[in-house]
Amino acid sequence: MSSNITILKWLLALVLIFGGFVLHKIFGVLASDLSDKEYVWLLKLISEFGLFTSVVISVGFFHHWIIATEQRRETEQMFQKVLTRYIDGTVINATKRGFVGITNKELDFSEIMHGLYHGDYVYWLITFDPRYKHHCRELEHAIRKGVHFRMMILKDCPISELCAGEIIDYGVEEFRQYNRLFLSSLEDIAGRIDSRTEGSLGVFVYDTLPSIPLFIILRSASKMMEVYNSFYLAEPVGRMPYLHWQTELKAKSEYSFESANWNMPDLFEDYFKRRWRMECAKLRQAEKNHTSYPDFLYAPVSAKKKCTQLAGNGRNLIRSNGGASNQTGV
Structure with missing residues (x-):
């Protein structure tokens, strides 16, 4: 016109x-x-x-x-x-440090899940968000089309009780019920994921200090890493706005915070990987002692080791020949 x-x-x-x-x-x-x-x-x-x-x-x-x-x-x-x-x-070189913007209100979980593709990795560190139990079908669909999820969920423990005490309109028992319901939903998903599924699911239930809510996406096709992070205040994190960050996936795992090229997505990813290694160490110790470890949920059952592995800071996502990526341990 x-x-x-x-x-x-x-x-x-x-x-x-x-x-x-x-x-x-x-x-x-x-x-x-x-x-x-x-x-x-x-x-x-x-x-x-x-x-x-x-x-x-x-x-x-x-x-x-x-x-x-x-x-x-x-x-x-x-x-x-x-x-x-x-x-x-x-804004302290926002673009250079990876800052993209702030969501209007809450994170559009459905839009993100529908935008995932085969070979993508998703790192998830959320303490409490009652709405996510409604998106388990979308999560299962993403796994079936080849997406790898690595999740850390807060255990029902004294720390979760302290978190519940800060949230408006949610008591300790209701907090526990939502966590149990979400974990039960993940167990149901894991039970339906078999060895023919190209994606994978690894979930650690932790009882250490909670972090800020983190949702990290490593995109295989575009070679980009996106990060959404929020804050724990008096509302459930599902009602909070998220900060949006983005950077290119790096071929090398090394980076330095002292370097002029540091950015927030790299710091967020490094933090999640450190937390993940801590939980993996507990799992390995339990296996070494030949004892059960109920705080690790994974699928498919035939690929337990694969489900403990991360993307390796993008090393297995950045391939010049476009071939299938190898799983890289951490």
């Missing part, structure tokens, strides 16, 4: 330019031929008005196409420099 209006404007300008010139010529000739008539002044006035219109519109046309275009380009460049120097600097 806007492009049609623009075309009509330029057509009108051309009509005024050539129409004004035609008026000037026609009425100029008439004024010359009828110079003895008393109304000749009117003919001359119309002729001069036509010339004036043609010249003014022509000058404006020329200015818009040549001078104004260059001025706009220079203004945009100057404005971009100001934004880069001051605005981005004000």
